[in-house]
Amino acid sequence: MALLYTRRLLATPRLVAAATRASSWWSHVEMGPPDPILGVTEAFKRDTNSKKMNLGVGAYRDDSGKPYVLNCVRKAEAMIASKKMDKEYLPIGGLADFTRASAELALGENSEVLKSGRYVTVQGISGTGSLRIGANFLQRFFKSSREVYLPKPSWGNHTPIFRDAGLQLQAYRYYDPKTCSLDFSGAMDDISKRNLLVYFDMAYQGFASGDINRDAWAVRYFIDQGINVLISQSYAKNMGLYGERAGAFTIICSNAEEAKRVESQLKILIRPMYSNPPLNGARIASIILNTPDIRKEWLVEVKGMADRIISMRTQLVSNLKKEGSSHNWQHITDQIGMFCFTGLKPEQVERLIKEFSIYMTKDGRISVAGVTSGNVGYLAHAIHQVTK
Amino acid sequence: MAASIFSAVPRAPPVAVFKLTADFREDGDSRKVNLGVGAYRTDEGQPWVLPVVKKVEQMIANDNSLNHEYLPILGLPEFRANASRIALGDDSPAIKENRIGGVQSLGGTGALRIGAEFLRRWYNGNNNTATPVYISTPSWENHNSVFVDAGFKDIRTYHYWDAAKRGLDLQGLLDDMEKAPEFSIFILHACAHNPTGTDPTPDQWKQIAAVMKRRFLFPFFDSAYQGFASGSLDKDAWAVRYFVSEGFELFCAQSFSKNFGLYNERVGNLTVVGKDTDNVQRVLSQMEKIVRTTWSNPPSQGARIVATTLSSPQLFAEWKDNVKTMADRVLLMRSELRSRLEALGTPGTWNHITEQIGMFSFTGLNPKQVEYMIKEKHIYLMASGRINMCGLTTKNLDYVAKSIHEAVTKIQ
Numbered sequence: 109m110a111l112l113y114t115r116r117l118l119a120t121p122r123l124v125a126a127a128t129r130a131s132s133w134w135s136h137v138e139m140g141p142p143d144p145i146l147g148v149t150e151a152f153k154r155d156t157n158s159k160k161m162n163l164g165v166g167a168y169r170d171d172s173g174k175p176y177v178l179n180c181v182r183k184a185e186a187m188i189a190s191k192k193m194d195k196e197y198l199p200i201g202g203l204a205d206f207t208r209a210s211a212e213l214a215l216g217e218n219s220e221v222l223k224s225g226r227y228v229t230v231q232g233i234s235g236t237g238s239l240r241i242g243a244n245f246l247q248r249f250f251k252s253s254r255e256v257y258l259p260k261p262s263w264g265n266h267t268p269i270f271r272d273a274g275l276q277l278q279a280y281r282y283y284d285p286k287t288c289s290l291d292f293s294g295a296m297d298d299i300s301k302r303n304l305l306v307y308f309d310m311a312y313q314g315f316a317s318g319d320i321n322r323d324a325w326a327v328r329y330f331i332d333q334g335i336n337v338l339i340s341q342s343y344a345k346n347m348g349l350y351g352e353r354a355g356a357f358t359i360i361c362s363n364a365e366e367a368k369r370v371e372s373q374l375k376i377l378i379r380p381m382y383s384n385p386p387l388n389g390a391r392i393a394s395i396i397l398n399t400p401d402i403r404k405e406w407l408v409e410v411k412g413m414a415d416r417i418i419s420m421r422t423q424l425v426s427n428l429k430k431e432g433s434s435h436n437w438q439h440i441t442d443q444i445g446m447f448c449f450t451g452l453k454p455e456q457v458e459r460l461i462k463e464f465s466i467y468m469t470k471d472g473r474i475s476v477a478g479v480t481s482g483n484v485g486y487l488a489h490a491i492h493q494v495t496k
Numbered sequence: 497m498a499a500s501i502f503s504a505v506p507r508a509p510p511v512a513v514f515k516l517t518a519d520f521r522e523d524g525d526s527r528k529v530n531l532g533v534g535a536y537r538t539d540e541g542q543p544w545v546l547p548v549v550k551k552v553e554q555m556i557a558n559d560n561s562l563n564h565e566y567l568p569i570l571g572l573p574e575f576r577a578n579a580s581r582i583a584l585g586d587d588s589p590a591i592k593e594n595r596i597g598g599v600q601s602l603g604g605t606g607a608l609r610i611g612a613e614f615l616r617r618w619y620n621g622n623n624n625t626a627t628p629v630y631i632s633t634p635s636w637e638n639h640n641s642v643f644v645d646a647g648f649k650d651i652r653t654y655h656y657w658d659a660a661k662r663g664l665d666l667q668g669l670l671d672d673m674e675k676a677p678e679f680s681i682f683i684l685h686a687c688a689h690n691p692t693g694t695d696p697t698p699d700q701w702k703q704i705a706a707v708m709k710r711r712f713l714f715p716f717f718d719s720a721y722q723g724f725a726s727g728s729l730d731k732d733a734w735a736v737r738y739f740v741s742e743g744f745e746l747f748c749a750q751s752f753s754k755n756f757g758l759y760n761e762r763v764g765n766l767t768v769v770g771k772d773t774d775n776v777q778r779v780l781s782q783m784e785k786i787v788r789t790t791w792s793n794p795p796s797q798g799a800r801i802v803a804t805t806l807s808s809p810q811l812f813a814e815w816k817d818n819v820k821t822m823a824d825r826v827l828l829m830r831s832e833l834r835s836r837l838e839a840l841g842t843p844g845t846w847n848h849i850t851e852q853i854g855m856f857s858f859t860g861l862n863p864k865q866v867e868y869m870i871k872e873k874h875i876y877l878m879a880s881g882r883i884n885m886c887g888l889t890t891k892n893l894d895y896v897a898k899s900i901h902e903a904v905t906k907i908q
Contacts, residue, residue, distance in 0.1 A: 132771035133714070133745050137618050140781035143569070143788070167565060175563045189557045192550075194543040196535060197759045200511070233602065236792035249505050265788060272789040305501065336500070350566045351796035362500040372508040379511060380641035381609055381790065382602035387760040388797040 144264065148467045157465035161483055163474035164467050166446050167350060168315075168413055171480045176413070178348045180406040184395035193391075198384045200375040202231020202356075206390040209397035210356035213320065214310060214339055216328055225364035228371040229356050230378065231385040234349075235311045235342030236265065238357035242307060242338050243273035244377050245359070245370075250305065257304075259283070259295070261471065266309070288439035288451045306335055311342040316445045318414035320407065336360040343393045345446065346410050352389025417446065420479040427488030435495060448474050456494040464490040512637070513878065520876045528874040529896060531887040534690070534855050535759060536724075536822050539889045544822070546757045548814040552804050562800075567793045569784045571600020571765075575799040578806035579765035583719060583733055583748050590740050594773045597780045599766040599787065600794045604720045604751025605638060607766035611716060611747045612646035613786045614779070619714065620679045625649045628680040630672065632656035634880060636690045639683055639718070654682065657692045662848040662860055664694050666703070673707045679714065686719035686748065687732040688854020691882035695725075695853055701735045705742050715739055717748040723755045725854040727823035729816065745770050752802050754855065755819050761798025826855065829888040836897035842904055857883050865903040873899040 142150075148164035170176045201207065207229040211222060221227050232238030243256075256270045259282030267277050281294030308327050314320040330337050336359075343354040357374075361367040378384070396406050421441045428437050440448055452460070452472035460466040466487060468474045479487060510518075516532040538544045556562060570576065576598030581591065590596045601607035612629075620627045629643045633653040643651055654676075655668025673682070684704075689695055696704060708715060717736050723729045736748050752763040766783070770776040787793070805811045827850075834849040849857055861869065861881035869875045875896060877883045888896060 132775040133619060134770060134775040134779050136622075137775070137778045137782055139778050140785050143784075146569075165566075175565050177563050181564070185557060189554070192545075195545055195549075195758055195760050196543050197533075197753075199514070233791035233795075236788075237790070240790055250501060251504075252501065265792070268785070269789045272786075344566075349564050351564050351793070353791065353793075353795040359502075361502060366500060366502055366505070369505050369507045370502055372510070373505055375511065376508045376641075377645075379605075380638055380645045381606070382762060383605040383638070384603075384760070384762070386602065386762040386795040386798065388795065 144469055148469060151461070152465075152467040155465050155467075159483075159486055160465035160467070161478060161487060162467050163476075163478040163487075164469060166345070166475050166477070168345060168348060168446070168477045169480070171416060171482070173478070173480050173482075176348060178406065178409045180396050180402050180409060181348060181392055183402055183405070184392045184399075187395055187399075188391055195387070198231070198387055198390075200230075200378050200384050201228075201371065202385045203387065203390040203394055205398055206354075206394035207231055207356055209394055210341055211358055213313065213397060214324055214327060214341055214356075214358060215331065216321065216324065219328070219331070221331060221360055226361045226367055227358055228361065228367045228374065229358040230371070230374050231390050232340070232355040232357045233382070233385060234344050234353040234355035234389075235309065235340055236269065236355075237353065237385075238340035238342070238355040239266070239269050239309060240273065241357045241374060241377060241381075242340060242359075243270050243275060245374060246305070246307075246338075247274040248377070249373065252303070252305075256307075257298070263309075283449065285451065288449060289442060305338070306330055307338040307340070309340050311340075312345055312445050313341065314407070314410040315346040315414055318411035318418075320410070331360060336362065343389065346413075347393055347396060347406065349389045349392060352392065353386055354389030354393045417476045420476050420481075420484060421448065423481065423484045424476075424479065424488055427485050428492060431488050431492035433488075433492045433496065446475055446477050448476050450474055450491070452491070452495070459494045460490055464493075466490050516876050516878065519870075523874055523876075525874040527892075527895060529876065529887055529892050531875060531877040531883040531896075534754070534884055535886065536754060536757060536855070537886045537889070539825065539891075541887075541889050541891075544757060546815070546818040548805055548811055548818050549757060549801055551814075552801050552811065555804065556797075556800055564796070567600070567796050567799070569787050569793050570780060571598070571794045572796065572799040572803055574807060575763075575803040576600055576765060578803055579750055579752070580767040582729060582806060583722065583736055583750055583765075583767050584740060584769070585730065585733065585737050588737065588740060590769050595770050595776050597768045597770075597776045599768070599780065599783050600799055601749075601764040601766050602762040602791060602794060603753055603764040604718065604749050605642065605764070606762065606791075606794075607749035607751070607764040608639070608642045608716075608718060609646060610783055610786055610790070611749055611766050612643050612648070613790075614783050615681060615714070615716075615747075616647045617786075618779075618782060619681070623647075628652050628677055630654045630676060630680055630682045632669075632683070632685070632689070634691055635683065635685075636718070643683075652676075652680075656689070657694065657858065659860070662845070662858070663851075664696055664700065666696065666700055670703060670707055673704070673711060673713060676711065676713060678712045681714045681716055682708065684715055684717050684735070686717045686722065686736050687734075688721035688725035688856070690720070690854070691856050691878065691880055692858040693852030693854050693856045694848075694858070696735070698734060698738070701738055705739055705744070709742060709744070715744055715746040717746060719748050720751040721754055721854050722750070723816070723819040724823055724826075727820045727827075729819075740769055745775075752798070755822075756798075756802055756805075756815070757822075758798045758801065761801070762795060763798035763802055826885045829885045829893070830857070832890075832893050833885075833888060833897060836893060837900060840897060840901045842897075842901040844904060855884055855886055857885055859883055859900070861900070861903060862907075865907045868903045868907050869899055873902070875899050 152162040211229040260279040280298035284291035339358040344350045450472045520530045580598040654672040658665035748767040750765045837846045859881045
């Protein structure tokens with residue numbers, strides 16, 4: 109039987125008044141706003157229209173609209189099952205074979221940084237966890253500034269990650285809604301300051317163009333220019349390891365000795381968060397990256413995913429033309445990766461949802477991975493209807 | 497060249513328990529024994545993957561309908577429900593009244609951290625970093641760091657271990673609770689206190705609960721050894737369930753690292769017990785926000801293994817059996833060590849070795865004696881005198897007992 113009691117209030121101005129009825133500690137806790145992207149999926153699930161399309165969540169789908177487990181992942185899993193390994197704790201910094209291979213993947217195997225050892229890579233909980241480690245590290249050790257500049261717009265979760273780490277957010281111009289492409293001069297204006305710390309979020313290496321080296325070009329160029337960057341990597345999309353949470357966080361340092369000091373501090377940050385990282389995803393990724401023939405197979409598969417997305421972009425544009433749309437849809441094929449900023453306005457998105465059961469976020473962003481050769485015609489038709 | 501932005505970053509000291517294992521690994525002496533890190537070992541001194549875990553992993557590997565899609569932010573629903581049920585009991589009134597929730601977390605540590613972050617934001621006001629947090633002396637050393645990093649500014653200790661009588665300092669504990677400001681948060685070890693192995697008796701728990709209720713203190717349980725301590729899941733959950741039956745709202749951070757042997761899969765659950773459904777739902781919605789910026793959603797492998805096991809009567813029975821195997825071996829090592837020390841006539845009393853419970857024993861060895869053990873005898877244990885009973889085997893019992901005898905007689 110629950111014993112009901114009344115709470116006396118602390119006489120501090122910060123304490124919110126408790127509810128008058130016999131109450132919970134949590135009476136004043138507000139309901140958190142629903143996640144905008146999950147909300148899309150929830151609404152999609154409730155929809156009974158057989159033609160419905162979910163273009164919200166960023167997870168790859170094959171041409172039948174199904175989740176795709178890569179063959180190289182299955183091969184790696186079979187190897188793991190046969191080896192009967194133990195389940196002992198990983199070191200705080202994660203699986204060494206994985207972190208080393210991750211650094212190589214990002215930097216290129218001939219990188220001077222790798223040779224000199226002037227870097228530290230720790231295993232992180234996919235992209236989010238890796239970003240958060242970096243954010244917490246900067247809050248603790250980067251004394252020059254508390255401000256983080258994000259492109260406008262950015263992934264919705266970037267802002268709360270850095271904010272929860274105790275940093276402040278600023279924006280630099282990035283997307284030009286008039287052209288649906290990069291506002292280069294605007295970005296340059298906002299970025300032209302000196303001594304900026306660069307933090308790359310690389311969640312789609314290989315998945316964007318189909319070529320892992322091409323997708324890492326910017327990261328490697330910056331390093332070649334002498335900029336010691338921070339890098340967050342995710343294997344959620346490029347290896348389809350979403351729920352296994354495989355990721356890595358890297359800091360390029362001045363020298364190996366500094367890297368050791370930085371590493372020791374990263375461990376101090378990680379230990380009170382979750383002690384040490386989960387093994388399964390990292391082990392799969394490590395086997396893929398470190399086993400030559402499995403790695404080759406991975407490169408083919410990731411190109412396959414990228415190619416399918418590129419082909420859906422092309423088909424969407426050609427279908428829109430066929431529908432008779434007079435708008436310029438070039439940005440659909442100019443843009444790259446899983447997502448497309450269609451340029452659709454909120455009212456048009458609303459109509460797509462209500463009249464056609466095509467679900468996307470209010471900003472007009474679609475996950476191209478949710479488009480198939482079976483539904484691209486329907487999508488084009490619907491978009492034309494709401495934009496003509 | 498401009499100085500690095502990281503040139504002033506100091507070298508942090510290594511985490512003690514991992515340094516101990518690293519030193520052990522480098523030691524070339526054939527007699528060496530590792531009584532440091534808290535992980536189960538067989539009588540051959542090897543890690544043990546539970547037979548039921550092997551079986552379930554094979555089932556998962558053979559199931560082609562499974563994929564690697566994201567779990568929901570709060571985790572695998574079947575895992576969360578079953579995990580909380582294990583802690584609270586099948587017949588829990590809180591479950592019947594639908595006023596509980598679970599957050600799948602990265603091990604027990606992750607569950608503690610999510611709970612701590614939530615409390616800092618939402619407990620005792622909004623963002624009240626001044627709420628005192630009480631941690632036992634001694635405790636798992638990471639407790640302190642979890643609450644500091646979550647933003648709490650006032651971390652205090654409460655009396656727990658009485659070194660003189662080698663047992664619980666109940667009066668000291670209760671006094672600290674009487675003196676603690678109202679609404680303070682208390683971290684309580686659900687069973688098998690780490691590092692002392694000394695738990696309150698049911699009667700003592702009742703006294704603790706009475707004070708906490710009267711003084712509006714918040715119970716945050718850390719349950720890392722359920723089943724592993726006594727061999728019985730229900731017995732090891734008695735304290736948590738008692739508090740629930742007394743009407744408390746509480747958190748319980750559960751770890752499945754030890755009782756499932758799933759250390760590196762990071763399987764944990766933060767169980768939330770509230771006054772009613774509505775409150776729990778709002779709490780979970782805010783915890784979701786915290787999870788989203790920490791790890792977005794949790795890893796699936798370990799949760800699948802636990803959920804599959806707990807939801808099948810047959811697998812559940814097998815699991816309980818595996819857990820009892822581990823608990824029984826620990827109990828055997830306890831009695832074997834104690835009888836050897838008593839037979840050797842080692843000065844002092846040694847009944848605490850069998851009276852303590854769980855993986856660890858606070859031997860009572862002082863730092864100098866510990867240093868002797870490590871340097872001269874190549875037996876690795878924490879400076880506090882804490883030993884991991886799982887590091888003992890039938891092969892090394894004699895050597896360890898003799899070495900303790902030497903340390904106690906030679907070093908003061």
